[in-house]
Amino acid sequence: MGVLNVTPDSFSDGGLWSDPARAIRHALEMADAGADWIDVGGESTRPGARPVSVEDEMKRVIPVIREITAARNVRVSVDTSKPEVMVAAAEAGALMINDVYALRLPGALEAAARLGLPVCLMHMQGEPRTMQDEPRYSDVVAEVESFLLQRAADCVAAGIPREQILLDPGFGFGKTVQHNLELLRQLPRLAAHGFPVLAGLSRKAMLGAITGRDKDKRLAGSLALAMLAAQGGVSVLRVHDVAQTRDVLDVLAAVWPDSAVTE
Numbered sequence: 356m357g358v359l360n361v362t363p364d365s366f367s368d369g370g371l372w373s374d375p376a377r378a379i380r381h382a383l384e385m386a387d388a389g390a391d392w393i394d395v396g397g398e399s400t401r402p403g404a405r406p407v408s409v410e411d412e413m414k415r416v417i418p419v420i421r422e423i424t425a426a427r428n429v430r431v432s433v434d435t436s437k438p439e440v441m442v443a444a445a446e447a448g449a450l451m452i453n454d455v456y457a458l459r460l461p462g463a464l465e466a467a468a469r470l471g472l473p474v475c476l477m478h479m480q481g482e483p484r485t486m487q488d489e490p491r492y493s494d495v496v497a498e499v500e501s502f503l504l505q506r507a508a509d510c511v512a513a514g515i516p517r518e519q520i521l522l523d524p525g526f527g528f529g530k531t532v533q534h535n536l537e538l539l540r541q542l543p544r545l546a547a548h549g550f551p552v553l554a555g556l557s558r559k560a561m562l563g564a565i566t567g568r569d570k571d572k573r574l575a576g577s578l579a580l581a582m583l584a585a586q587g588g589v590s591v592l593r594v595h596d597v598a599q600t601r602d603v604l605d606v607l608a609a610v611w612p613d614s615a616v617t618e
């Protein structure tokens with residue numbers, strides 16, 4: 356899954372793709388490089404980010420989604436928490452909802468159920484503005500797991516079929532480096548529940564802490580994490596560097612033909 360942030364302020368590529376024509380070109384390049392999904396977002400979720408209005412988010416993402424789906428046979432997911440944006444994105448051709456709030460905002464669960472699209476439910480402690488201010492857990496894996504399973508049950512109760520639900524531990528969303536590493540080690544436990552697991556590790560701050568490198572120098576670390584996540588049972592990897600990640604997955608699939616990552 357290739358990341359397309361149509362925002363002025365996302366953590367790794369903020370401002371790069373806020374011009375719609377460049378954003379669409381980049382999306383098509385990621386598709387050509389082997390992305391099965393393009394995840395289009397119009398509101399930054401980096402630590403400290405401020406919310407944007409429904410209108411501004413729509414203006415950013417809807418024309419881009421429409422153009423991408425018209426130009427190529429690539430599936431688009433919409434990275435949003437707002438029900439209005441979910442509905443407009445689906446009308447524009449989006450085929451999945453990626454929600455870092457796991458459909459907890461008012462009206463989001465009902466909108467997603469009505470649309471009948473697959474949903475990715477992500478765990479986040481707190482909200483982006485403050486989530487990295489001393490995150491605490493007594494058992495991070497158990498708490499993330501129980502939150503995600505409860506949200507999945509809520510989705511099923513609202514009418515979303517179980518097969519349409521993906522789970523995501525939310526690396527870097529209200530977590531220290533140690534929390535992230537523990538979740539990474541325990542990915543097989545999350546994958547064992549039978550829901551496809553999506554992971555976003557690409558260029559994240561934990562790599563800065565581990566390697567000491569800036570965001571634009573984290574490719575090798577991102578690929579190492581992609582490999583580890585794939586071996587841990589992840590089905591979808593949300594990444595910035597599509598071609599290089601594709602190579603990693605091709606190597607993995609050559610060694611272990613039954614490895615889990617499909618997209």
Ligand code: 9MG
Nearest residue numbers: 434453477523525526554555
């Ligand atoms: C939007 N976004 C940023 N990071 C993410 C991650 O790790 N997972 C998901 N599902 N979405 C993310």
